[in-house]
Amino acid sequence: MSNRSVAAQSGPPGLILVVDDSESSRLVTSSWLRRRGHEVVEAETGAAGLEMARTLPVDLVVLDVRLPDMSGFEVCEQIKADPATSAIPVVHVSANLIEPDDRAQGLSRGADAYLVEPVDPGVLVATVTAALRYYRARRTAEDLARRLNSLTATSLRIMAAHTVADLADAAASGAAALVGGPATALITLPDGAPCRARADASGEQSAVDDDPDGELAALAPSAQVGARLLAGQDTTVVVARTKPHRPPVAVAVPTALTTAAEHHDLLMQLGQAVAVGVDALHAYLAERSVALTLQRSMLPSKLPRHPLLPMTARYVPATADIDIGGDFYEVTEVGGSFFVAIGDVTGHSIGAATVMGEVRHALRAYALEGLDPAAIIDRLDTLLQRFHRDSLTTMTLMRVDPAARTMSIANAGHIPPLLIEPDGRADYLWIKGHILGVTFPRPPATTVALTPGTTVLLMTDGLIERRDRDIADDLEHLRASVSPTESLDALCDRLLRDYGQDKDDDIALLAFTVLGEETED
Structure with missing residues (x-):
């Protein structure tokens, strides 16, 4: 029978490492393995054998137990301890350590087989073939498991x-x-x-x-x-x-x-x-x-224009949300004054957006009745408690008179507006007030006189809130970053770029500047 026939019956050939300090023993063992179609590399010492096992694609090691620099037991232990080589089968061969205790020690320290010299060529080849068969089956199973895990992970990422x-x-x-x-x-x-x-x-x-x-x-x-x-x-x-x-x-x-x-x-x-x-x-x-179209249909299609009160607004939906949210802003002109509001209905759903739409429409209706911000807040609170008891809403509402340069403001648990003075000072206007949808007494509106050139910035918490940080720290960081030299559009765009990336909440921003008569031109 030809060598190729024998190899075919025994399975595909492999790369075998023979480690033995005896040249004659290496020659005999290697010749038997080569006749069966295997490729053989040889080492005389344990250190050389370890190096070859780590650097070559070795399929199996035939390892003499007695070596000049270390025992075959130690070499086997190091092969099995290294994750890169731990699966390689090791067949011990010895002419001296042949007692049952010696064989037990070799097997317990990692060897896959233990042969006693003189070894019959057929037994050696059969042992190598069996060890290779098990090794390859294990490697195939592990490779398939890895690929299946990879396929599962890829499918999850695709979806x-x-x-x-x-x-x-x-x-x-x-x-x-x-x-x-x-x-x-x-x-x-x-x-x-x-x-x-x-x-x-x-x-x-x-x-x-x-x-x-x-x-x-x-x-x-x-x-x-x-x-x-x-x-x-x-x-x-x-x-x-x-x-x-x-x-x-x-x-x-x-x-x-x-x-x-x-x-x-x-x-x-x-x-x-x-x-x-x-x-x-x-x-x-x-x-x-569809969700974003519906969301934007509930926001103002355009902002009012007034020469003494330039303004701009931004709305950015949550990055990974298809549900529409409850963030909103509103500007309504009534008799030369402007009712400016920003708010957030809790939740991300059609229900939250519906409540948001009702709040906006009710706010405009109450503003047209001539009510002040505090009275409007009270009526919105009553509306929510009667018709939407499960919904909570935060809001800042102000009535701005650009000619008088005054602002009457009421707050319902929302982030305070940031006032940016023309001299560079920037401070939050902390106005107390409970969230809408709960029964608590509410303070009257606060009236503030504005210096010509003052910019007022309103925002929802999606801009700055992060789960791993105190919102107060982010508010302070934002306050320190603003400048009166920025245009309204540049200010909003920069804040979205610096604070609004990859957020899981909607963001609404509204900014306006009170110019005054002397700065109109």
């Missing part, structure tokens, strides 16, 4: 994506981690442009862009409902879609890295997960668009 770029990146990174090499993902939403992402062998994103070469379009005819694998000489591509008229998704990896059937199965599952993720993302973006 959590909030943009097509995030989804493409998750698909490419997941595929790269799955096969241990570079990967490319081509993704498009039903109503969007294609997006391509690439990732390297570590799963790190290397680029995200569109599909200028039309690669996704070229794959469309081959895509079907479900997933299909297209294996080429250099590249293997899985294409998938959930419905006949949906654009396909595609994930491409080097064919050389997908030799096992398990790789194909995992790539097919990944393709299906990406296709389902596209559907989920499309639904998420559509729902978010």
